[in-house]
Amino acid sequence: MPGLSFSSKKKGRRQAVTEKPKPVAAQAVKDPLESFARSDFLESAGYYGTQATMLRSTTAQTGGLHLAIAEAPTSARGIFCGQDATTGWPVFHDEVTGYRIKTISSPNVVIIGDLGVGKSHFMKTWGVMRHLALGRRVVVIDKKMQATDQEDRDHEGEYAKLARTLGIEPIRFTGQVGGLKVNPLDPSITSSGTLAAGQTELLKAILAEIIQRPLNARESKALRVAHAAALERSEREQREPVINDVVHFLLSPDPKVVAQQRGSFTTSDYLEWGTDIGFALEECIDGDLKGLIDGPTSSEIRLNSGLTVFDISALPDNGPAVPVVMAIINTWVRNVIVQQKKIVPTLFCVEEGWHLVTGNFAKISQQNTKKSRGLAFGTATAYQHISDVPSDSPAIATIKEAGTVLLFKQARRDDAEQCQRLFGLHPALVETIMKLPQGCALLLIGSRPPIVLKAIGSELELELANTDSALHSRAQTGLDGQVLGAVEKEGAIA
Ligand SMILES: Nc1ncnc2c1ncn2[C@@H]1O[C@H](COP(=O)(O)OP(=O)(O)OP(=O)(O)O)[C@@H](O)[C@H]1O
Numbered sequence: 312m313p314g315l316s317f318s319s320k321k322k323g324r325r326q327a328v329t330e331k332p333k334p335v336a337a338q339a340v341k342d343p344l345e346s347f348a349r350s351d352f353l354e355s356a357g358y359y360g361t362q363a364t365m366l367r368s369t370t371a372q373t374g375g376l377h378l379a380i381a382e383a384p385t386s387a388r389g390i391f392c393g394q395d396a397t398t399g400w401p402v403f404h405d406e407v408t409g410y411r412i413k414t415i416s417s418p419n420v421v422i423i424g425d426l427g428v429g430k431s432h433f434m435k436t437w438g439v440m441r442h443l444a445l446g447r448r449v450v451v452i453d454k455k456m457q458a459t460d461q462e463d464r465d466h467e468g469e470y471a472k473l474a475r476t477l478g479i480e481p482i483r484f485t486g487q488v489g490g491l492k493v494n495p496l497d498p499s500i501t502s503s504g505t506l507a508a509g510q511t512e513l514l515k516a517i518l519a520e521i522i523q524r525p526l527n528a529r530e531s532k533a534l535r536v537a538h539a540a541a542l543e544r545s546e547r548e549q550r551e552p553v554i555n556d557v558v559h560f561l562l563s564p565d566p567k568v569v570a571q572q573r574g575s576f577t578t579s580d581y582l583e584w585g586t587d588i589g590f591a592l593e594e595c596i597d598g599d600l601k602g603l604i605d606g607p608t609s610s611e612i613r614l615n616s617g618l619t620v621f622d623i624s625a626l627p628d629n630g631p632a633v634p635v636v637m638a639i640i641n642t643w644v645r646n647v648i649v650q651q652k653k654i655v656p657t658l659f660c661v662e663e664g665w666h667l668v669t670g671n672f673a674k675i676s677q678q679n680t681k682k683s684r685g686l687a688f689g690t691a692t693a694y695q696h697i698s699d700v701p702s703d704s705p706a707i708a709t710i711k712e713a714g715t716v717l718l719f720k721q722a723r724r725d726d727a728e729q730c731q732r733l734f735g736l737h738p739a740l741v742e743t744i745m746k747l748p749q750g751c752a753l754l755l756i757g758s759r760p761p762i763v764l765k766a767i768g769s770e771l772e773l774e775l776a777n778t779d780s781a782l783h784s785r786a787q788t789g790l791d792g793q794v795l796g797a798v799e800k801e802g803a804i805a
Pocket residue numbers: 424425426427428429430431432433455695749750751765766767768773776777778779
């Protein structure tokens with residue numbers, strides 16, 4: 312009935328409503344107490360509200376007045392990612408569930424964005440903590456050093472606080488004598504390499520990284536023969552083979568193993584082919600890679616817990632240490648998983664991932680990535696810009712094939728355009744990518760339409776994912792170099 316918003320059996324009340332065209336508020340201004348005492352119940356039911364005049368129309372006409380109701384951008388299956396910034400719908404997705412429900416065909420994730428836009432924050436919350444809550448295994452290579460507010464600790468990787476809060480001690484590589492080692496000849500990296508890159512390929516990539524060029528055919532052959540001799544000797548001596556065995560047999564080829572090879576080449580031929588790489592490897596083991604790969608894998612390095620953090624933030628940025636250790640860990644983790652009886656979905660998270668996908672290790676990691684589906688093994692890599700990866704690198708294909716892509720802000724137009732082209736996005740999205748605020752990203756799930764995602768975390772997640780503590784430091788230095796004050800508790804803004 313026009314003009315009646317609330318039906319009441321009491322006659323007087325009904326009249327009061329229909330006979331009151333003027334807004335109740337206007338009367339209330341006159342004398343609120345004089346008219347009648349308001350009931351809380353009727354107030355909450357809208358009884359006293361002003362009433363719009365009814366408009367007669369047809370359903371065909373009013374159909375045009377309905378606001379569009381947006382469809383949910385994802386199903387409700389998967390890990391909570393945040394909110395669709397356009398429609399407000401919650402967004403759910405993760406690389407394991409997405410693969411199971413066939414929204415993606417690759418479990419690999421790529422995260423791209425400028426400095427400080429929220430890549431690590433997203434990796435730590437969505438990529439690490441929420442997977443752990445579902446009983447999945449997460450392995451992190453932590454490359455970025457983070458200031459600590461604890462005076463008794465050295466600066467360490469940015470995942471240290473998160474790991475310790477969950478009761479896990481990060482595995483820290485320092486590259487110093489007595490520090491942790493990871494052995495490229497570890498027996499758990501099978502030489503047959505059926506499901507992951509094998510030892511010989513790993514050795515070749517390490518050497519190519521050291522000499523900064525690919526091995527030629529003769530060097531490659533000398534290395535294979537030295538590797539075979541090293542495995543044979545360690546088996547005879549019932550111990551784990553180590554890299555020094557390879558150096559030894561490059562510089563003194565084993566006549567027995569040489570005799571088993573095709574062709575009529577002598578140990579002198581093998582010595583000639585292997586001398587340069589033998590010396591280079593020896594020098595690097597005593598220099599840039601000192602204490603890192605020259606012995607059996609340290610017993611602390613295990614994949615027993617749900618979360619394993621390899622902290623390599625203390626390794627020098629330049630030189631072969633970071634890419635060599637990253638590649639060995641990547642291959643070792645995959646092989647350990649292959650040998651497990653019950654496969655637990657495992658996520659391998661790497662920040663500053665170009666070390667893995669460029670240069671001499673690109674082939675190794677591409678090979679590992681291709682075999683990842685069968686192992687329920689997903690790799691999440693974060694980069695700042697696509698331009699960090701050379702256009703002719705196999706990494707470009709690896710990035711393109713990722714099932715899940717998060718494009719955070721790329722302020723420079725050419726960076727944004729490169730992403731738009733690489734992922735085949737509509738050109739209008741270049742502007743969107745350039746203007747994304749901190750914590751927002753364009754989420755690409757398989758071939759589905761892009762979602763502008765606002766990443767949301769709980770209070771605990773925000774605290775554990777915070778990387779701003781150093782910039783919140785109130786410590787000051789005097790002209791005499793004396794430092795006053797300390798790093799403020801995180802969240803404190805000057
Ligand atoms: N979704 C978010 N919600 C709230 N705060 C956020 C969010 N994303 C990022 N931040 C804030 O931004 C800071 C920087 O984010 P983060 O460390 O993730 O940047 P980044 O992209 O990894 O930068 P870099 O390239 O330097 O590693 C975080 O410490 C956090 O305070």
